[in-house]
Amino acid sequence: MNVFGDLIASMIAFAVPLILVALGAMYSERSGTINIALEGIMIIGGLAASLLFKVLNGTEFATNAPQLAVLLGILLAAVVGALYSFFLAFASIRLKADQTIGGTALNMLAPALAIVITWAIQGQGQTAIYTPDWVPLATAPVDANFFERVFLKNMYLTTPICILVIIATVIIIYKTKFGLRLRACGENPAAADSVGINVYRMRYIGVMISGALAGVGGVAFTLAAGSGFASTVAGYGFLALAVMIFGNWQPTKIVLAALLFAFFKSLSGMSGSIPFLPSFDNVKESLYIYLMIPYIVTMIILALTSKKSRAPKAEGIPYDKGAR
Amino acid sequence: MKVKVWFTSVLTALKHFFIKIWTAIKHFRKTKASKSILASVFSIIIGVLIGFILMIAIKPNEAFYGLGIMLTGGASNVSNIFQVLYTAAPLLMTGLAVGFAFKTGLFNIGAAGQYTVGAFLAIFGAIVLKLPWYLDILLAALGGALWGAIPGIFKAFLNVNEVITSIMFNWIGLFTVDLIIANTPMMLSSTYGGFDRSRTVDIVAVNPGAKLPSLGMESLSAYMNIGIFLAVIIAILIYIILNKTTFGYELKACGYNKESSKYAGINAKRNIVYSMAISGALAGIGGALTYLAGTATMQITKSISPIGFNGIPVALLGTSNPIGIIFSAIFIAYIQIGGNAMQPEFATEVVDIVISVIIYLSAFSLVFKQLIDRYLLNRKNSKLQKLIKAPDDQAVVSGTSAKEGEQQ
Numbered sequence: 097m098n099v100f101g102d103l104i105a106s107m108i109a110f111a112v113p114l115i116l117v118a119l120g121a122m123y124s125e126r127s128g129t130i131n132i133a134l135e136g137i138m139i140i141g142g143l144a145a146s147l148l149f150k151v152l153n154g155t156e157f158a159t160n161a162p163q164l165a166v167l168l169g170i171l172l173a174a175v176v177g178a179l180y181s182f183f184l185a186f187a188s189i190r191l192k193a194d195q196t197i198g199g200t201a202l203n204m205l206a207p208a209l210a211i212v213i214t215w216a217i218q219g220q221g222q223t224a225i226y227t228p229d230w231v232p233l234a235t236a237p238v239d240a241n242f243f244e245r246v247f248l249k250n251m252y253l254t255t256p257i258c259i260l261v262i263i264a265t266v267i268i269i270y271k272t273k274f275g276l277r278l279r280a281c282g283e284n285p286a287a288a289d290s291v292g293i294n295v296y297r298m299r300y301i302g303v304m305i306s307g308a309l310a311g312v313g314g315v316a317f318t319l320a321a322g323s324g325f326a327s328t329v330a331g332y333g334f335l336a337l338a339v340m341i342f343g344n345w346q347p348t349k350i351v352l353a354a355l356l357f358a359f360f361k362s363l364s365g366m367s368g369s370i371p372f373l374p375s376f377d378n379v380k381e382s383l384y385i386y387l388m389i390p391y392i393v394t395m396i397i398l399a400l401t402s403k404k405s406r407a408p409k410a411e412g413i414p415y416d417k418g419a420r
Numbered sequence: 421m422k423v424k425v426w427f428t429s430v431l432t433a434l435k436h437f438f439i440k441i442w443t444a445i446k447h448f449r450k451t452k453a454s455k456s457i458l459a460s461v462f463s464i465i466i467g468v469l470i471g472f473i474l475m476i477a478i479k480p481n482e483a484f485y486g487l488g489i490m491l492t493g494g495a496s497n498v499s500n501i502f503q504v505l506y507t508a509a510p511l512l513m514t515g516l517a518v519g520f521a522f523k524t525g526l527f528n529i530g531a532a533g534q535y536t537v538g539a540f541l542a543i544f545g546a547i548v549l550k551l552p553w554y555l556d557i558l559l560a561a562l563g564g565a566l567w568g569a570i571p572g573i574f575k576a577f578l579n580v581n582e583v584i585t586s587i588m589f590n591w592i593g594l595f596t597v598d599l600i601i602a603n604t605p606m607m608l609s610s611t612y613g614g615f616d617r618s619r620t621v622d623i624v625a626v627n628p629g630a631k632l633p634s635l636g637m638e639s640l641s642a643y644m645n646i647g648i649f650l651a652v653i654i655a656i657l658i659y660i661i662l663n664k665t666t667f668g669y670e671l672k673a674c675g676y677n678k679e680s681s682k683y684a685g686i687n688a689k690r691n692i693v694y695s696m697a698i699s700g701a702l703a704g705i706g707g708a709l710t711y712l713a714g715t716a717t718m719q720i721t722k723s724i725s726p727i728g729f730n731g732i733p734v735a736l737l738g739t740s741n742p743i744g745i746i747f748s749a750i751f752i753a754y755i756q757i758g759g760n761a762m763q764p765e766f767a768t769e770v771v772d773i774v775i776s777v778i779i780y781l782s783a784f785s786l787v788f789k790q791l792i793d794r795y796l797l798n799r800k801n802s803k804l805q806k807l808i809k810a811p812d813d814q815a816v817v818s819g820t821s822a823k824e825g826e827q828q
Binding site: 132183187188191192193194196197198200201202204205207208209211212215216220221330331334335337338341342379380381384385387388391392394395398399402403405407 | 474478522527529574578579580581583584585587588589591592595596598599602603720722723724732733736764766767769770771772773775776777779780782783784785786787
């Protein structure tokens with residue numbers, strides 16, 4: 097039973113950054129801009145928060161109110177992520193450039209910037225920033241039972257924030273004027289414009305919300321990684337993009353898609369300790385079979401369900417007021 | 421007196437020569453291609469400048485040294501020049517893969533996976549099947565084509581976005597290759613007396629015929645081989661296919677407007693699969709060019725090859741034009757080799773920052789082109805325009821005076 101507690105805990109740890117970033121990507125795409133810079137924004141967010149944790153480490157503030165300090169780091173990551181994504185928004189909305197250009201540039205810039213900055217701060221070749229031990233929200237005791245494992249292991253402030261973001265997103269997208277306008281800009285910007293919605297502004301907001309959430313997702317990834325910030329998010333930004341498409345651009349489905357993916361992902365990580373899973377004794381490095389499974393499962397589900405899949409209609413097309 | 425006449429006539433001849441070149445340049449300046457090139461040069465200059473400012477901010481004393489190394493390191497010795505060409509060949513191929521897909525309206529973010537599968541099949545052909553190098557490249561192209569065709573099929577027949585399939589198959593490809601290498605003892609270095617169980621054996625030791633020919637210039641550098649020439653020839657072929665054939669026209673038409681090309685009788689679904697397969701084949705050949713050079717061996721790893729992803733900036737910098745991609749691949753390889761030489765004073769990643777700024781600025785290309793139009797070409801009273809005009813007028817004036825002098 098304890099193994100399953102660990103399994104669920106690790107699933108949550110994997111799922112939180114995916115959900116945050118994929119929901120962010122959804123805001124951007126629903127407004128009509130494809131944000132492929134998520135990977136880079138996550139790195140920048142993780143970097144900002146890790147640097148703040150490093151600065152606060154050992155101060156009175158961090159020892160007295162550790163979770164307030166963590167919250168500060170998360171907010172910083174959101175702000176930095178939003179500012180960083182502004183560059184993408186500017187290139188693809190104001191300059192009407194191909195949206196892959198800004199995204200590719202930001203993806204390439206982020207890890208390089210992170211390495212150069214960490215080198216400059218910590219000295220040559222030292223690119224890892226370790227997470228201080230006051231950051232976790234809770235720690236599971238050694239002889240923890242099932243529920244303690246589920247709720248206390250890998251528990252960071254990012255998890256409750258993620259739950260809040262999910263609820264807020266469902267409300268914002270479907271129940272508010274803003275959500276309706278955002279969706280209109282992604283479906284038919286000319287029509288939205290004709291009824292007085294400022295399409296450019298909505299798209300800027302959409303991209304920058306995605307930047308803020310991706311920044312927080314970067315923090316969640318860095319914390320879940322355990323050892324700290326290492327100038328990479330291991331393809332999670334692209335994975336989140338895939339999860340968003342998998343979730344058919346709808347918040348609840350995105351959450352389910354991320355949970356499913358994270359479940360198979362954590363299954364592969366713990367394949368050795370779960371008794372009923374086949375161990376493939378005569379295959380060397382059988383770990384790679386399990387590593388492959390989440391991706392294959394996603395592809396199978398996509399192949400079966402994709403006929404219904406529908407992207408926002410104006411996604412990826414720069415809006416030109418003068419065009420007919 | 422005679423000497424003076426001779427001198428002036430030589431001078432006028434020279435002047436006329438310069439006028440001719442100048443007008444040719446002026447003509448070229450007005451073409452579309454020259455504007456793109458000028459805009460790219462602008463972006464590169466600004467990118468390097470920002471990299472320099474960054475270096476000043478980190479280590480002011482060594483910034484000039486760093487800049488010098490970054491810009492000249494790639495050409496500082498013969499070995500580095502060949503290393504630039506060796507690095508450029510696979511970059512050129514993955515850049516072509518991404519650029520070709522862009523031209524046909526697809527975003528092939530899976531070049532990394534296609535590159536890995538191609539690289540694996542080339543090595544498999546070399547070590548296990550003992551095939552010569554050209555058949556290994558063919559095998560790599562087939563593998564890459566298969567890995568590219570899968571997202572194409574998913575997109576054409578199942579309506580799955582090619583971006584998600586490409587990303588998933590990057591990982592599936594990587595882990596499959598890892599599994600097969602780990603379970604094929606014949607490929608592992610440890611089987612041949614080496615100690616590394618996670619690396620393939622050196623192909624030259626097992627099958628010398630699989631190494632790319634070096635045209636007898638092996639003594640110059642271990643990195644010397646025909647890879648870059650093959651890549652350039654393939655780039656030119658792709659240029660011809662895209663711009664001079666009906667097939668290429670149909671592929672591009674599907675990219676511009678799928679519905680109207682369907683209306684025109686083009687089989688859009690088939691063309692999507694073809695485009696992705698060709699794109700994948702190009703990336704696969706890139707994998708073969710890296711490992712058939714005999715200087716690298718493949719390792720079992722959990723991280724995706726960066727060369728595939730670097731195809732995206734190469735393609736963007738070359739504006740997806742195959743000929744442009746040749747130059748952008750060589751440029752990026754050149755500055756990367758220069759960046760390697762910057763260590764330990766500066767992190768190599770400074771070069772990545774420079775490249776990403778350059779890529780970002782290509783979003784400004786439209787703005788740059790307008791600026792070029794406004795300040796360099798059309799505006800009559802701009803200073804630069806006067807500068808361009810000035811020698812022209814003077815030459816005409818002095819030319820007539822020279823003629824008068826002759827008559828006298």
